[in-house]
Amino acid sequence: MGVNQSWTNKSFSVVGVYIVHLTPAALYFRLSLRPKFKDQSTMIQAYNVNMCYKEDIQVLHDVSFQVQKGEFTFLVGESGAGKTTILRLLYRGLVPTNGELVVAGRNLSTLSKSEIPHFRRQIGVVFQDFKLLSNKTVQENVAISMKVMGIRRSEIRNNVNQLLHQMSLVHRRDAYPEEISGGEQQRVAIARAMANNPTILLADEPTGNLDPKLSLEIMRLFENFNFRGTTVLVATHDIALVRQLGRRVIRIQEGQSIEV
Amino acid sequence: MTTYLLEETISNLRSGGVVSILSLVTIMLTTIIVSVLVLLHNAIRAEVTAIKDATAIIVFLHDDISENEQQRLQFDIEDLEMVERVVYVSKKQALARGQQIFNEFASIVQGFELVNPLPASLEVHLKDEALEQQTLRKTAGYIRVMSEKIDEVTYEQFTSTFIRRAEFGILGLGGIMGVASIIIVAFSVVLTVYFRREEIEILRLVGASSWYVGLPLITQGGILGASGSLLGVTTTFVLFRALTTQFRTLSFIPFHQTALIVLVSTVFGLLASIFPTLKYADV
Ligand SMILES: Nc1ncnc2c1ncn2[C@@H]1O[C@H](COP(=O)(O)OP(=O)(O)OP(=O)(O)O)[C@@H](O)[C@H]1O
Numbered sequence A: 001m002g003v004n005q006s007w008t009n010k011s012f013s014v015v016g017v018y019i020v021h022l023t024p025a026a027l028y029f030r031l032s033l034r035p036k037f038k039d040q041s042t043m044i045q046a047y048n049v050n051m052c053y054k055e056d057i058q059v060l061h062d063v064s065f066q067v068q069k070g071e072f073t074f075l076v077g078e079s080g081a082g083k084t085t086i087l088r089l090l091y092r093g094l095v096p097t098n099g100e101l102v103v104a105g106r107n108l109s110t111l112s113k114s115e116i117p118h119f120r121r122q123i124g125v126v127f128q129d130f131k132l133l134s135n136k137t138v139q140e141n142v143a144i145s146m147k148v149m150g151i152r153r154s155e156i157r158n159n160v161n162q163l164l165h166q167m168s169l170v171h172r173r174d175a176y177p178e179e180i181s182g183g184e185q186q187r188v189a190i191a192r193a194m195a196n197n198p199t200i201l202l203a204d205e206p207t208g209n210l211d212p213k214l215s216l217e218i219m220r221l222f223e224n225f226n227f228r229g230t231t232v233l234v235a236t237h238d239i240a241l242v243r244q245l246g247r248r249v250i251r252i253q254e255g256q257s258i259e260v
Numbered sequence B: 001m002t003t004y005l006l007e008e009t010i011s012n013l014r015s016g017g018v019v020s021i022l023s024l025v026t027i028m029l030t031t032i033i034v035s036v037l038v039l040l041h042n043a044i045r046a047e048v049t050a051i052k053d054a055t056a057i058i059v060f061l062h063d064d065i066s067e068n069e070q071q072r073l074q075f076d077i078e079d080l081e082m083v084e085r086v087v088y089v090s091k092k093q094a095l096a097r098g099q100q101i102f103n104e105f106a107s108i109v110q111g112f113e114l115v116n117p118l119p120a121s122l123e124v125h126l127k128d129e130a131l132e133q134q135t136l137r138k139t140a141g142y143i144r145v146m147s148e149k150i151d152e153v154t155y156e157q158f159t160s161t162f163i164r165r166a167e168f169g170i171l172g173l174g175g176i177m178g179v180a181s182i183i184i185v186a187f188s189v190v191l192t193v194y195f196r197r198e199e200i201e202i203l204r205l206v207g208a209s210s211w212y213v214g215l216p217l218i219t220q221g222g223i224l225g226a227s228g229s230l231l232g233v234t235t236t237f238v239l240f241r242a243l244t245t246q247f248r249t250l251s252f253i254p255f256h257q258t259a260l261i262v263l264v265s266t267v268f269g270l271l272a273s274i275f276p277t278l279k280y281a282d283v
């Protein structure tokens, strides 16, 4: 992976020597050299991403990394390192202060507002704070990501049933989020993220509220999902779990990314 | 899609809670006021038409006026600027009218046939813009001295200025209430968006389109407008029936006007919710 990364940087600097700071034509070339990655095998590409929430507080410094199609990758780092920030950038919940992001073949800086819904449907997200709809039941919450896509009811029902089964939530299907435990809420969030069979699954501390046994079970489920073609990126600080799975790790430290 | 729309709209209205009810009540009150205003307006309209049909100035003539004199007088009056037309009512016609009006007392009037005490008259119909106190008095005074054979000149007291002012007042009040309703509906949608901002954000995060988020909000405005005005019209009708059992002469607002009130209210509800939806739901 490191090889691929440095190759990209190198090609950028070599070409840059010739054309940087020249003419409008050069500018055009530079723009055309933005990481477009016709290479279909790259699913997520971050290039020199900087992020400031407020003018003086920079959270991410020149973060660059990539995730290949079909990969299962962990994003680790201490609390406050910027994991959630990175995930938010990836599903276009935030716009970077500068830098380039290409996700699922789309350069996010050229994504228009009306294109966002369609873009997001390709990405399942397990939010750190779950973001469940409080006035909808467990099964309605799982169904919502399919519902907004206009999928037929019968298909939604089948899919939801299957997911509830996998997540051991069948008996809680008619409960509202406030009536179920934190771990159950987390599993509802996971089920919803997987429901519309996304190209990319982004999970932010998906096992934060689960015991080790259940955590491992969820990870196996993600692996299964990954095995069927979904690219998975899991943000976590559960190092033991990361070790157990033995997958590639991207570490965020002091707002900078380090590949491990 | 339609089931979804209905579900979401109802759930929007529910989450609006007190504000939904408040906007419903405001629209209902507005509709009641507008309906009553329309009722009044219709009644006054009918009155105006009646006045316009009625004679504005009546010129009673001496019995000994010759046909020639009468015709000259008629032409002279017709030449006056404010006069639209003049109708001659002979003694005979006057009696016939009297008999018609005093149907029950026909026997009394019948007794008159031999002597006929009713004078012949000229009915002077004025132009609309002359139906005003000042002009009426001036014209009447002018006619009074046009001939020796004029017995008396009377004129209607009711003036069109009053009617016009009443109409303006009605339009103004209706307009103000309409604007108030629009603001309240918009407010209720703003509040819905505020109460449901988290939900809207989540829907957007899982890939809901602008339509998916926005349509139920706009429908909400339309439903508020439609149901509020239906309630208002119904209430007005019930009140009207209860209050007018004695006076059957007044009739309720005709159907096409009722339908128009509901339609306008629905459209206003839809329009009133578009702006806050675009602005606050970020669609
Ligand atoms: N909306 C915001 N406004 C300002 N600062 C923010 C905002 N969100 C996050 N930050 C700051 O950005 C930094 C990175 O936050 P982030 O949530 O990405 O960390 P994290 O790695 O996900 O942490 P954790 O493991 O605790 O979830 C933190 O210092 C945080 O205080």
Ligand SMILES: [Mg+2]
Pocket: A083, A084, A085, A128, A204
């Ligand atoms: Mg976080």
